[in-house]
């Protein structure tokens with residue numbers, strides 16, 4: 002039998018709101034299983050991924066702890082262990098597992114984690130940027146020209162190899178840019194976590210919060226833009 | 240809970256296994272063979288499966304089906320390119336291939352069901368109990384239609400398919416359990432018809448698949464084809480014979496090509512020999528391993544791309560891997576091993592029999608589902624991205640490839656026109672931008688209450704279950720009402736059709752049983768006649784004339800019954816012959832011959848006990 006253990010992340014809100022056990026109607030005190038009849042309880046659809054996995058809303062997460070928690074909850078929810086249970090429990094197991102899997106997938110990756118947090122805190126970031134960030138504008142325009150020249154150039158021609166070299170160096174520059182953006186993001190993540198840890202409710206804290214979120218949003222969308230260009234480049238010049 | 244068996248339903252060979260005392264075991268037949276060739280033949284007396292059916296490949300090529308797995312979940316168009324290689328006749332109905340055998344046509348799931356039934360029988364005979372529940376393996380790279388077709392096959396065979404699991408993952412379960420393997424591993428599975436690569440993390444009993452890739456149309460069959468093509472070309476050049484006009488000879492070429500390939504895994508040189516039609520004598524050809532390798536190099540190299548993609552998706556490089564495991568008969572080829580070793584920079588493992596390891600893993604998974612094994616858990620992924628068609632015939636992705644399953648995604652739908660009562664939804668699977676470059680899975684029409692445009696809000700949930708199979712449900716957000724969806728598969732049997740096929744399968748079971756009993760009786764009669772001949776040669780001088788004439792008469796009776804259609808008569812005449820030879824057996828001092836006569840069973844005769 003599975004034993005629920007609290008993660009070591011520290012005191013946290015219990016993952017589920019107080020509610021009735023779907024089976025025995027006794028009060029479920031926030032565990033994934035009813036304490037009285039031991040039946041699995043559905044994870045609320047409104048639960049955010051951080052809470053689902055028992056982590057606070059922070060952008061630095063210990064990967065090892067996250068994985069341990071994911072494995073622990075997988076053992077609790079996976080349909081394999083509900084084969085001999087009622088149809089209702091099988092449905093809950095399926096839903097909970099799907100939720101857990103998407104939660105883990107999202108939180109595992111630092112960028113996706115940040116995008117998700119931003120979404121929770123300030124609405125979606127997923128609108129796709131289709132013009133280059135201002136400071137890269139000139140560079141990208143030129144790159145676009147070189148790319149079309151390269152595509153038009155005769156196979157194995159001299160122009161082709163000159164252009165290829167040029168594109169290769171562009172690629173290196175852009176990859177460097179992407180790394181810089183990621184480093185900036187990393188700093189913003191730390192700033193966010195520090196601010197959260199302080200837990201102040203002052204005007205100053207609120208302004209700071211909005212600034213971090215705004216910068217994060219900008220950096221995330223610029224990074225995605227650059228990353229897409231880099232992978233385009235990579236597939237063109239191989 | 241009733242016992243659950245694990246089944247490897249392979250392109251070339253199928254196996255069934257079960258778990259006992261914490262260890263998975265493959266179930267052999269009476270002759271100690273663990274593999275059932277995935278071959279089904281339609282004879283005048285009904286359908287036969289496995290080794291006896293294999294004999295019909297050259298005798299009756301138009302009515303003997305092999306490699307049917309290649310057609311699961313496919314339309315005729317999908318396989319146009321290789322139709323010429325198959326001697327049996329294929330048609331299509333409702334997006335599903337049909338195989339014509341005599342008067343009747345069969346869908347690939349029905350043919351697969353015959354193989355499954357054979358495995359079911361084998362398990363029932365071995366375990367002495369009725370078997371109704373199974374875990375069946377599929378290539379990891381199988382799409383939704385191919386998985387669903389496999390599940391349909393199980394149902395038609397009268398099996399409750401509790402889980403479809405991926406072949407390489409099953410293999411990892413067997414390695415994890417039997418070899419205590421841990422860490423990050425790659426499973427390279429090259430079978431008869433399909434290639435899979437899976438990257439997994441094995442830690443504290445959790446088997447987490449990080450990424451998978453493959454080619455569901457690449458395997459040993461394709462290697463054989465390369466060799467066969469060469470033979471056919473040479474025969475045409477040397478003898479002016481186009482073997483394509485002789486389906487039976489084409490099958491002989493294919494089988495000889497396979498045998499040569501297999502021999503060249505151990506030897507550096509071999510000779511292929513074929514009898515030619517039209518009294519053109521024989522074709523005999525030396526083939527070296529080098530020649531085989533240059534014929535098949537390109538195919539082996541085709542497996543490397545998917546390996547790199549899988550590593551990339553897992554966010555790893557080959558140096559991050561702790562172990563590499565080889566699965567599938569075709570990995571016995573030295574060329575394959577060299578390529579795998581070079582790519583991953585590691586000596587690959589093959590401690591567990593590559594033919595059996597998938598079935599063993601399926602048995603482990605069966606035991607997990609049955610509640611016997613509680614410390615292992617497999618977390619698999621969906622191999623292909625799932626999405627829906629949006630404006631401009633573009634696919635919008637909802638669940639990305641290599642997402643851990645079960646996985647779900649929700650999408651909200653509304654209307655663009657006042658009073659619109661339906662929204663058409665087209666579900667796709669694949670990695671490409673445009674709808675036409677991906678696999679169409681299914682279509683359905685969402686019912687919407689007639690309201691002003693934009694007001695209705697219908698939430699559709701796409702759920703990929705632990706089998707990797709899609710389930711769709713819809714809910715009206717305004718009213719909370721759920722609606723049942725009539726999802727029409729693009730390349731699959733409808734529920735009604737499966738229902739009908741289940742019925743038919745029971746109806747024909749009696750005929751098939753008769754056919755099998757007849758074949759078994761004939762084979763055994765053949766064996767006892769041979770043994771008696773042998774005994775007579777050695778000992779006829781030791782018994783009287785009366786004994787001898789009674790033996791000869793009984794032999795003639797067996798011979799006559801053997802060409803009849805009734806297995807009971809054959810058995811009765813065999814019993815008579817046994818009585819008639821009793822004295823001869825007694826006087827024969829040669830113990831092996833004596834044993835042969837007393838134990839009429841073919842198994843004991845052939846295994847020389």
Ligand SMILES: Nc1ncnc2c1ncn2[C@@H]1O[C@H](COP(=O)(O)OP(=O)(O)OP(=O)(O)O)[C@@H](O)[C@H]1O
Pocket residue numbers: 248249250251252253308406429430431432433434458459460497500501502504566567568569570571572593594
């Ligand atoms: N010693 C050998 N050398 C080379 N090839 C071999 C050898 N032994 C078996 N094979 C090939 O392996 C293939 C069968 O392998 P296997 O039984 O693993 O496939 P399968 O499970 O039926 O197919 P799949 O997994 O693709 O559905 C055949 O093509 C066979 O010719």
Ligand SMILES: [Mg+2]
Pocket residue numbers: 247249250406430431567597
């Ligand atoms: Mg196989």
